[in-house]
Amino acid sequence: MTTTSAADRESKGDLLQRIQERYGTLRKSERIVADFLRENAGTRLDSSITELGRTLGVSEATISRVSRALGYDGYPDMKLSLAEGTRNRANAYVNIPPEIDGSDSLVTTSDKLATLLISGLAGTQRMLDAQRLELAVEALVKARKIVFVGVGGAASICDEAAHMFIKAGFDASAYRDGYTQTIMAATLGASDVMVGISHTGTTDTVARALKLARENGATTIAITSDADSGVARAGNVSLTTWSSTQPLVPLHGDFLEGRISQLFLIDLLYVGTLFRAGARTAETLQKTGAALEKWYRRGGESA
Template sequence: MKTFLKRLSQHRDRLSQLEKQVLDYLLINPDKVIKLNVNELAKELFVSTATISRTCKQLGYDGFQDLKYTLSKYVDQDKEVHVISSTTMLSQIDRMKAEMDQTLQSINEEQIQKAASFIKESNFVEFFGVGASHPTCVEAARKLTFSGKISSAREDWDELRCVANSLTEQDLAILVSFSGETLHILEYANILKERNVRTIAVVGRQNSRLQQEVDLTFHAQIMNGYYGDLDMSSRFPLSILLDLMILTYMNKKS
């Protein structure tokens, strides 16, 4: 939740004074906002429903309902947070093992084969991942490049936007996101969809907005884990799925 709210706050400078008022209330009272409809929120803030709608669109959402839906999922996730302490090493091993086992059990071989075919048929593969998901993309792009398929995983957000606007129907984009709700990743996915670029999403949450924008989705089983304020949620289940795609591609290639 903290990361999501921080991401929303980065848009503050582009907002009007009234829109900032809406954003600030949302950042302070997320649990309350998800229980209100747009009219109730407007009365609470003494602004118009149109102001709330404009604020939501400035934040990258279609409207209040769209933002409220995403916010509610983060509120639910916070209830599932696994608190990590230095005295519970064995419980952390159990958590990691459960994530790996559940991820492997959920794999659909037909989908893995389809993803490998997408890779094989593409001229170029770009990995899209920001924040904590970016290192996972770098590792996958490196492996895929060594296998003989030209690929890349750029870090700069503006550069990724330029790449999304440059890929063609002969290329492939693989988008990696723990939540499937990262605003930049959703923006890139929308651009890629408009350009008819084939897309694969690897996410750590079911029913995310990202999976609605792509051709093929894989779900890793990841539990929220925090040590104090530090996000210690694993990303290795995402890597497992990417490794399987790449290995299956290499088998197809050979």
């Protein structure tokens, strides 16, 4: 079988573009292969089709189907395209996925962004540890006080988390500065829970707050993409979000897929906690809902 030339491959779109256009038509097992290719675009793949299948837990036939679905002559041709990767796609904006190009129309950008975020959620779902999730929900259900800590983009997720848990009747709060995070960690005890959120897992204030809260007997839950990071190690329970291989540049905007994955896990913990807590949370949500409806009908702040 002949191998397609680089010019022919380019005329049909690079690897990332092909995955973007065809991702929705792939089967679940085929998306595992597509996710791997997208995350490793621009790198040389030395594995044989058998070795890659073993690594990803899929069959050789699945990899071959993906090759054909993406418009390649076969696995060798797809490997060459993987090595070429994103070298011709310049993106001046750090932390923006390389699949999104400034020359795209807004509709195209919308389609690409939706696919990327869905892929991030699917990756986070695949990495969920059922036992850890159960432990986290159990701790939240029993908590006297729940404290969420994060900085930057993660702080916004913490605010949303506290808002949801408060409406369900939990004593919940969120803090975004190291000074207050430290104070709160020092006051927590065995009946309390601190949830720390950091995409990279290297946010020192969050790691230290979790560590202090844990030393004082509180249950700590870490949400991060790096299972070996300081934030992850400071948690009694660590939940891992999906992460791209694209380098993250601190202080230059947030990693889009990481933010949506964090919110996904918070929503999952919230729903799980509601169901486990039972009638008391359902009643509280009805009360807070009725109170807010009355407040809005009276004009809110102007009342």
